[in-house]
Amino acid sequence: MLTVLNSAWALLLGLLLLMIGNGLQSTLLGVRGQIEGFSAFEMSVVMAAYFMGFLGGSRMAPRMIARVGHVRVFSALASMVSAVVILFPVFTDPWLWAIGRLIIGFCFSGVYVTAESWLNNTATNETRGQTLSLYVLVQVVGLIAGQALLVVADPSGFVLFVIPSVLVSISFAPILLSVTPAPSFGTAKPMTLLELYRASPLGSVGMLLLGTVFSAQFGMSAVYGAEAGLSVQQISIFVSAFFVGALVIQYPLGWLSDRMDRRVLILGASAVGLGGAALGLALGAGQPEMLLAAAFLIGGVSNPLYSLLIAHTNDFLQPEDMAAASGGLVFINGLGAIGGPIIAGGLMQIVGPAGFFATIAFFFTLLVAYAAWRTTRRPAPTAEETGSYAPLGPTVTPVAVEIAQEYAIDTALEEQENPPDAP
Numbered sequence: 001m002l003t004v005l006n007s008a009w010a011l012l013l014g015l016l017l018l019m020i021g022n023g024l025q026s027t028l029l030g031v032r033g034q035i036e037g038f039s040a041f042e043m044s045v046v047m048a049a050y051f052m053g054f055l056g057g058s059r060m061a062p063r064m065i066a067r068v069g070h071v072r073v074f075s076a077l078a079s080m081v082s083a084v085v086i087l088f089p090v091f092t093d094p095w096l097w098a099i100g101r102l103i104i105g106f107c108f109s110g111v112y113v114t115a116e117s118w119l120n121n122t123a124t125n126e127t128r129g130q131t132l133s134l135y136v137l138v139q140v141v142g143l144i145a146g147q148a149l150l151v152v153a154d155p156s157g158f159v160l161f162v163i164p165s166v167l168v169s170i171s172f173a174p175i176l177l178s179v180t181p182a183p184s185f186g187t188a189k190p191m192t193l194l195e196l197y198r199a200s201p202l203g204s205v206g207m208l209l210l211g212t213v214f215s216a217q218f219g220m221s222a223v224y225g226a227e228a229g230l231s232v233q234q235i236s237i238f239v240s241a242f243f244v245g246a247l248v249i250q251y252p253l254g255w256l257s258d259r260m261d262r263r264v265l266i267l268g269a270s271a272v273g274l275g276g277a278a279l280g281l282a283l284g285a286g287q288p289e290m291l292l293a294a295a296f297l298i299g300g301v302s303n304p305l306y307s308l309l310i311a312h313t314n315d316f317l318q319p320e321d322m323a324a325a326s327g328g329l330v331f332i333n334g335l336g337a338i339g340g341p342i343i344a345g346g347l348m349q350i351v352g353p354a355g356f357f358a359t360i361a362f363f364f365t366l367l368v369a370y371a372a373w374r375t376t377r378r379p380a381p382t383a384e385e386t387g388s389y390a391p392l393g394p395t396v397t398p399v400a401v402e403i404a405q406e407y408a409i410d411t412a413l414e415e416q417e418n419p420p421d422a423p
Helices: 002-035 040-069 070-087 094-122 128-151 161-176 193-199 199-228 230-256 261-288 289-314 318-350 352-375 400-416
Strands: none
Touching: 002 040, 002 070, 002 094, 002 128, 002 161, 002 199, 002 230, 040 070, 040 094, 040 199, 040 318, 070 094, 070 161, 094 128, 128 161, 128 230, 193 199, 193 318, 199 230, 199 261, 199 289, 199 318, 199 352, 230 261, 261 289, 261 318, 261 352, 289 318, 318 352
16 A cells, blocks of 8 residues: 555545545535525536536547647646636526536546546556555545535635635646656447446446436535535535445445345445435435435445446456446446436426435435346356456546456456465
């Protein structure tokens, strides 16, 4: 772990600042939108635009990097994010905000692609698993820290928009000034979606449903808090609870993942998420402690489920096909993510704040039912036949998933050469 920190501290520091800025601006917009009188549906469009831009950026960033290089792409996109964030309080119109969020999603995706490819360049076969763990840790800690900053100033003012703008602006300083050379960039030719579905129906359908759950959670939790009448401090804690849950539950589920049928674990984790959504739906904002428990459970399983679904998909792929599957998995998840805020916002517009938890409960129910059905369709691979679990979250790009796939490939090949029962 110290070896990874020594070689990649500048990258991780820059990524931490990026995540703090991204976490703050997303929650801040949810609160500020309610202050400006935007409806739940208008805010859902604003939040969905981010995921639309993110999906487009993850597809286009590799081409941009191939044309002009990592440094120029990183600098240009981070500068664009900084400029757009500071314009939100100037143009308080939901449709202009949606355009701004579209741009921010595109730019953040490109920035993450660039940073993740740099991070991959610093990793070796021996440190790739530790690098992924640190990357996920930095992401989640940054998102939690961003929520804490929500209470340092009045969300109806200008200061809270300046903070993420400054954080994003200075985030690329440690990365660009580090001695780490810019890596060569290449991505695997993607597997078609039909091939991916045939290899792992649960992995493909699960990614689509999980994308909807996560984007509703990430994009609309602050909107829910504002619509439900929570204070700014309560909204900050509520949104943080989703990511604290992810931080606490990610690694225990990863440990279980390598020791049991992953389909059963996916089913069980989805059931826990459904229970959390039902808890929030039943109690609402009337009991803040239970609301935090609901957020903790939902966030605690929605993040690890992303890694579980990738690991489950890998169980039915040959090592040479794993990298090709990464782009398809991220694309499917991104398609679901675009719809999550729209569905949640539309339902909140009809039934009130409870529509937030109702949306999450509905899609977790579908995931539970589909996972249960898939357990009856073919036998589970043995523990010896399964690949390694690599921690990831739904905020990563195809580059990070390819890193995880490379880690799974290295582990699989190593196990083939040195079977566990070998003398």
